[in-house]
Amino acid sequence: ECGRIKVSAPIVRLGDPITASCIINQSCSHLGPEAQILWKLGAELQPGGRQQRLADGTQESTITLPHLNHSQALLSCCLRWGNSLQILDQAELQAGYPPATPHNLSCAMNLTTSSLICQWEPGPDTHLPTNFTLKSFKSRRGCQTQEDPITNCVPENGQSRCSIPRKHLQLYQNMSIWVQVENALGTSVSPQLCLVPMDVVKLEPPTLWALDPKTEVVPLQPGCLRLRWEPWKPGLYIEQKCELRHQPQLGETSWALVGPLPSRTLQHELCGLLPSTAYALQMRCTRWPLPGLWSNWSPSLELTTAQR
Amino acid sequence: TPLGSASSLPQSFLLKCLEQVRKIQADGAALQERLCATHKLCHPQELMLLGHSLGIPQPLLSSCSSQALQLTGCLSQLHSGLLLYQGLLQALAGISPELAPTLDMLQLDVTDFATNIWQQMEDLGVAPAVQPTHGPMPTFASAFQRRAGGVLVASNLQRFLELAYRGLRYLAEP
Numbered sequence: 001e002c003g004r005i006k007v008s009a010p011i012v013r014l015g016d017p018i019t020a021s022c023i024i025n026q027s028c029s030h031l032g033p034e035a036q037i038l039w040k041l042g043a044e045l046q047p048g049g050r051q052q053r054l055a056d057g058t059q060e061s062t063i064t065l066p067h068l069n070h071s072q073a074l075l076s077c078c079l080r081w082g083n084s085l086q087i088l089d090q091a092e093l094q095a096g097y098p099p100a101t102p103h104n105l106s107c108a109m110n111l112t113t114s115s116l117i118c119q120w121e122p123g124p125d126t127h128l129p130t131n132f133t134l135k136s137f138k139s140r141r142g143c144q145t146q147e148d149p150i151t152n153c154v155p156e157n158g159q160s161r162c163s164i165p166r167k168h169l170q171l172y173q174n175m176s177i178w179v180q181v182e183n184a185l186g187t188s189v190s191p192q193l194c195l196v197p198m199d200v201v202k203l204e205p206p207t208l209w210a211l212d213p214k215t216e217v218v219p220l221q222p223g224c225l226r227l228r229w230e231p232w233k234p235g236l237y238i239e240q241k242c243e244l245r246h247q248p249q250l251g252e253t254s255w256a257l258v259g260p261l262p263s264r265t266l267q268h269e270l271c272g273l274l275p276s277t278a279y280a281l282q283m284r285c286t287r288w289p290l291p292g293l294w295s296n297w298s299p300s301l302e303l304t305t306a307q308r
Numbered sequence: 309t310p311l312g313s314a315s316s317l318p319q320s321f322l323l324k325c326l327e328q329v330r331k332i333q334a335d336g337a338a339l340q341e342r343l344c345a346t347h348k349l350c351h352p353q354e355l356m357l358l359g360h361s362l363g364i365p366q367p368l369l370s371s372c373s374s375q376a377l378q379l380t381g382c383l384s385q386l387h388s389g390l391l392l393y394q395g396l397l398q399a400l401a402g403i404s405p406e407l408a409p410t411l412d413m414l415q416l417d418v419t420d421f422a423t424n425i426w427q428q429m430e431d432l433g434v435a436p437a438v439q440p441t442h443g444p445m446p447t448f449a450s451a452f453q454r455r456a457g458g459v460l461v462a463s464n465l466q467r468f469l470e471l472a473y474r475g476l477r478y479l480a481e482p
Contacts, residue, residue, distance in 0.1 A: 172324050172424045237330035290323050
């Protein structure tokens with residue numbers, strides 16, 4: 001081994017100084033007594049190396065780079081040998097930031113996958129390998145006391161969301177959830193969320209249907225239309241309330257809201273609309289009276305009101 | 309409020325219990341449907357003889373009936389019954405690869421419901437010092453016995469839940 005680099009720290013904060021030393025062994029015998037050690041950062045020579053001969057006859061050069069502004073860089077210890085610059089050793093330098101506090105942590109219970117899906121804002125890029133972990137524990141009232149810990153949820157590469165599977169959940173009990181993030185420069189944790197999985201259940205929207213005009217006993221009044229809807233099947237066991245919104249398809253009229261409505265009806269008549277006008281209708285539902293999250297709005301159902 | 313009266317129970321607890329019963333009923337129906345579709349075991353009446361020989365226990369729910377409703381007794385019987393079904397469902401493990409996910413979900417939901425009831429009993433101060441266990445379980449010695457047992461346990465569970473639902477609804481009435 002001709003030469004060997006040592007660095008003060010392989011990873012530093014972006015812009016911080018970094019000090020390195022390179023020792024040239026006497027075993028590099030074909031070198032002249034006063035061989036000059038040179039430093040390169042990437043492809044650029046770096047001035048400012050301080051060289052000295054040690055008691056045991058080896059040569060040592062020390063250099064301080066005042067500001068490491070590359071998140072990754074190769075520092076080379078070299079010797080001039082004839083007309084060439086010989087690389088004797090290299091060190092991989094990394095620079096970045098400690099992890100910021102993750103924020104905006106939110107969770108929703110997904111009944112399709114029967115899992116609790118949480119997402120968060122990771123904060124600025126640290127330029128370093130950074131690990132996020134969604135941590136949680138089961139608890140009782142208000143998450144003051146910690147009961148059973150829950151298996152950590154490690155998001156798939158680079159994602160800011162994680163899915164806690166059903167077998168780790170007690171759907172009707174409090175649990176405390178937070179995000180922990182770590183890299184070589186530090187650790188950070190998000191504020192804790194205290195929730196009951198079923199209280200953040202997010203349903204899928206209901207399905208809207210037009211009614212077959214041929215089966216209508218009572219003719220529609222002008223400016224009225226009829227529809228029916230059915231709740232999302234996996235959520236049938238959940239008591240819900242829904243709301244309907246409608247807007248004329250043409251023009252810039254904003255949505256008008258109708259609610260609360262039951263989660264299922266065989267026939268609903270909507271009146272007071274413009275006659276002979278095409279309307280877009282959408283619906284969403286939420287668990288109720290127990291807490292829950294609103295579903296997304298359903299795809300639009302297009303219906304035309306009866307003419308005058 | 310006197311401990312025995314329903315008003316000592318939070319309304320949200322009762323609403324959650326009703327929701328959990330409906331959820332478990334849906335899980336149970338899914339298991340029954342799959343047992344019928346996959347293994348052609350559709351009618352518990354055809355398995356009565358086998359049921360007797362297996363000795364599948366059925367829990368009491370007498371304290372939850374509207375005629376003799378007794379809150380502490382009802383919660384206690386409900387909890388014990390759910391523990392019993394937890395044990396029976398565990399004993400059915402290995403029922404068949406196709407049914408395993410459905411059975412797992414049913415078991416998780418029954419366990420959740422039992423925990424919910426137990427914690428409410430603790431909050432009311434009526435929980436015994438030591439949480440009861442479900443006692444000895446029948447042995448389902450073959451794949452067929454596990455499937456037949458599944459049909460019988462699911463059917464018994466639906467009846468148990470129906471009684472529980474009525475009792476809880478009665479308790480939830482203002």
